[in-house]
Amino acid sequence: MVMNEPRDNLRDPLMRCRYEMKYTISQSKAAAIARFIEPYINLDRYSKLQPNGFYPIVSLYLDSDNLRLCMESLRGVLKRFKLRIRSYTDDPDYPRFFEVKRRSNTVIMKSRARVKIQDVPALLSGQYIPPVQNYQDDIDTLKQFQLYMKSIGAKPMVLVRYVRKAYEGNMENRVRVTFDRQLAYKVSSSPDVLFNGNGWHYSPVTLQNVVLEIKFTGVYPVWLTQMARYFDLRQQSVSKYATSMKNACAMKFVAPKLPIEVF
Numbered sequence: 001m002v003m004n005e006p007r008d009n010l011r012d013p014l015m016r017c018r019y020e021m022k023y024t025i026s027q028s029k030a031a032a033i034a035r036f037i038e039p040y041i042n043l044d045r046y047s048k049l050q051p052n053g054f055y056p057i058v059s060l061y062l063d064s065d066n067l068r069l070c071m072e073s074l075r076g077v078l079k080r081f082k083l084r085i086r087s088y089t090d091d092p093d094y095p096r097f098f099e100v101k102r103r104s105n106t107v108i109m110k111s112r113a114r115v116k117i118q119d120v121p122a123l124l125s126g127q128y129i130p131p132v133q134n135y136q137d138d139i140d141t142l143k144q145f146q147l148y149m150k151s152i153g154a155k156p157m158v159l160v161r162y163v164r165k166a167y168e169g170n171m172e173n174r175v176r177v178t179f180d181r182q183l184a185y186k187v188s189s190s191p192d193v194l195f196n197g198n199g200w201h202y203s204p205v206t207l208q209n210v211v212l213e214i215k216f217t218g219v220y221p222v223w224l225t226q227m228a229r230y231f232d233l234r235q236q237s238v239s240k241y242a243t244s245m246k247n248a249c250a251m252k253f254v255a256p257k258l259p260i261e262v263f
Contacts (some may be wrong), residue, residue, distance in 0.1 A: 018174075020108050021221075022238040023212040025231075030179050030210040032190035033231055034165070037177055040223050041169040046088075054163040054181070058195040059084040059099075060188065062124075062154040067249075069152070073242040078105050082241060083100060083145060083154055085120065087193045092117050095132050096193050108215075113145070121191045126150065132145045157254070159186045161195050161246045162211075177197045180211040184242030187253045203247055204211075211238055 025033070047053040061071045062083040073081040081102040087094065099112040115123060115133040122129055126146065131138040148154070164181045169175040183206040186199045212233075214224060227233070248254050 017107060017109050017191050018215050019106060021038050021214040023214075023233050023236055024205065025233070026209060026237055029231060033177075033212065033227065034167075034179065036227055037167055037223075040221075041167045041175055041177065044168045047165050053165040055088060055165075056161065056195045056226065057086065057088060057164055057180075058158050058159060058161040058193055059086045059241075060159050060193045061245075062149060063157045063245075064152040064154055068156070068243065068244045069154070070123050070157075070242050073239045074246065076237060077113050078220045079103065081148060081218075083148055084241070085191075085193050086112070087195070090196055096120055098131075098142055099142060100145050100148060100185075111137070111141040111144065111228050112140040115142070117193075120193070122130055122166040124156070124191050125150075134185065134227070156191060157187070158241070158248060159193070160184075160187045160240050161186075161200070162240070174215075174217045175224070176215040178213045178215075180213070180240075181206075183207075183211065183240060183244070185248060187248050192248070201247070201251070201253075203243055204213075205243060211240070236240075 002032055006163070043053060046055050049055070061069075062085075069080065073082070077104075081100060084101070086097045086099055086101050094117070095114040096117055097112045098115055099110060102109045114133050115129070115131050119129045123142070123146070126149075128146065131142050160183070162180045164178050165178065165181050166178045168177070183203045183205065184200040186197075186201065216224075245254070
């Protein structure tokens with residue numbers, strides 16, 4: 001499937017800075033929560049295109065040789081960032097998205113730029129190639145990505161994939177609720193960002209469960225408070241990248257090993 005526009009339009013200032021809450025829940029609870037939220041928000045346009053509502057996401061995460069970004073995530077460092085290249089299809093005519101995701105305490109800031117698939121290796125080598133859209137925001141994001149990458153010597157480490165069903169509201173608060181299933185990872189130093197292929201390993205924690213994410217830009221809506229209370233939701237630190245890398249290290253797929261205290 002080829003999608004015409006990236007989700008979470010980051011030229012919209014409301015989507016640049018937001019709050020995120022994450023939970024790991026059972027399949028049955030996920031189904032019940034989906035029924036609960038349907039009167040308040042609708043499936044996003046990409047989920048509406050799919051027969052079962054789920055669309056694919058695959059991301060290539062970059063990190064330093066000593067896995068600095070992974071360790072900061074596992075240790076809960078309040079100010080940190082992630083570098084990833086994301087795609088929603090294996091179609092070579094569809095662009096990839098260079099993303100910088102930063103956390104400052106409880107606030108999440110995300111920016112990204114579209115690039116042509118054939119430009120990914122050159123950009124990762126440090127060359128500058130203008131992004132597809134060539135908006136100033138996209139240019140700034142790409143330069144920021146390369147600056148962060150150079151500052152820690154980041155390079156491709158692991159591919160992470162899953163399927164997502166997403167709901168979102170069209171009010172100013174821009175509530176977005178997503179259900180992610182079938183989380184899998186594959187250690188990779190290649191610039192290729194592909195969902196299919198061999199060598200994938202499923203994450204034991206999420207194989208039978210669902211990662212629920214709640215995102216909003218303003219005040220936490222009352223109905224979300226009621227939902228959290230009714231379903232006894234307990235907020236967790238859930239990093240798909242850090243979880244995947246931790247599993248890969250435990251299986252001795254990568255080096256160096258993570259410190260023993262993170263296990």
